[in-house]
């Protein structure tokens with residue numbers, strides 16, 4: 192049994208409730224996988240997750256973390272060895288950001304110097320400048336920044352297992368996409384075993400390597416890879432839950448990095464517009480992205496504008512209205528292109544450098560490929 | 569108009585009582601010391617009883633109602649009746665004053681402690697538990713610091729009411745600024761300056777204590793959270 196998190200016939204029945212919140216649940220999450228638990232409101236997602244760190248005790252059944260029965264373990268030690276992120280974040284408002292992050296290390300008895308170093312390191316990891324943020328209080332941060340600190344705090348003692356209950360639920364869609372991408376990037380290196388609760392099927396398909404679908408009453412409907420969930424839903428509940436636009440959903444399974452055109456044709460900041468015109472004609476483009484000497488995206492130049500003005504690229508530069516990242520799904524990219532009415536989307540890495548290009552044509556191609564007959568394969 | 573002039577004159581007389589050579593500042597100081605002693609001892613007892621009791625009723629839910637009701641009932645007993653009931657038990661003087669004033673102070677501090685703790689965002693407590701904080705650490709490092717501003721608001725109410733009620737305690741033999749007032753009253757209108765002097769002193773004390781407590785309130789750890 193090589194699962195990192197294992198549920199064996201776990202049932203939770205709250206006192207006074209006629210039906211169980213979680214009903215004889217058996218799931219196994221192998222090390223390094225992200226198991227997304229999803230289902231309608233009240234189906235027992237939170238209950239299932241909180242039994243792992245014993246905030247809730249199961250009525251019957253057994254749960255193993257790292258092969259050890261959690262009920263036979265010291266509850267305090269267990270919790271300190273599991274990262275925990277909740278939707279409401281729950282930062283301590285009277286602690287600075289650094290104190291918040293260093294809390295578990297402090298309880299584990301790390302030295303002051305090591306704790307401070309770790310807090311700074313983690314702020315970096317979640318994309319917050321330590322010098323700027325370490326001494327602030329939570330109320331001095333935006334919602335997205337707080338959520339990042341929440342993730343940093345959970346990672347502080349480098350726990351092998353993470354529990355995340357709708358961690359990106361309370362933030363706006365654009366920030367949520369960015370946080371999801373960052374987290375995927377992070378997870379690629381960290382390879383934590385994660386139990387992730389959401390009620391957003393697109394988030395589930397994007398974040399999960401395993402998807403566990405529950406029905407109200409805490410009944411497991413299916414646990415499988417995102418691909419299998421989409422192509423072979425176990426029953427009509429799963430099929431309905433996943434939704435009818437399965438062609439579009441399939442875009443969720445394809446990362447931008449898998450389809451993007453790498454090394455796209457670009458122009459540089461101080462190039463003569465005449466040169467840009469030549470290049471665009473040559474490649475049959477009607478606009479070209481412009482980068483600076485560090486290959487950071489600074490804008491684009493339209494063919495007409497370049498033709499009408501003889502000067503440098505910088506003179507006729509237009510700002511880019513939308514970008515995407517390699518970890519994003521093609522669905523994220525496609526819906527951004529649709530909502531901004533554009534046909535190309537530049538792909539940036541975490542340093543704002545242009546690494547590729549995706550097009551609406553690519554996305555439509557994927558949808559066409561994935562009509563039911565193709566999915567059934 | 570005439571009344572106003574009379575009022576100002578009596579204030580002046582009262583203040584003259586504080587002037588060396590003219591009045592008796594030594595006696596004012598003595599009574600002030602008595603008043604302070606009653607207030608501080610009362611607050612120490614009230615805080616030592618009320619904060620643990622307030623914490624307890626957030627932990628043992630069924631105790632909440634009866635404790636709040638009981639302290640509420642104590643609070644509504646008229647002060648003369650309270651002293652009158654205590655005298656046969658603890659005698660006259662300092663002791664009944666402390667007991668009575670402590671009993672009056674319970675409600676504000678117990679209730680505010682419980683309200684302060686129960687008012688903390690449950691997500692914060694859950695995060696603390698989920699990260700493996702022990703109950704004791706949650707209480708000391710999270711709940712109490714975050715509830716402290718509310719607890720202090722209760723202490724402030726208790727302080728002001730203790731200072732005003734300590735005046736009455738002199739009627740039952742305790743030394744406080746009230747003693748000056750009662751002396752003035754017994755003098756049958758010939759020594760109204762004493763009455764005013766005592767009243768000014770007690771009012772001044774209440775204002776100063778209120779300012780001190782609210783100054784402390786502002787620098788509490790929980791206040792950065794707001």
Ligand SMILES: Nc1ncnc2c1ncn2[C@@H]1O[C@H](COP(=O)(O)OP(=O)(O)OP(=O)(O)O)[C@@H](O)[C@H]1O
Nearest residue numbers: 205206208212231232233234235236237238239390
């Ligand atoms: N402490 C509790 N006492 C009694 N019943 C509870 C308790 N917590 C949850 N329940 C019930 O158990 C069921 C499952 O709740 P749970 O919070 O696990 O659902 P969920 O899937 O996380 O829902 P949501 O998507 O709304 O967060 C619900 O019917 C809920 O009302």
Ligand SMILES: [Mg+2]
Nearest residue numbers: 236237238356
């Ligand atoms: Mg939930």
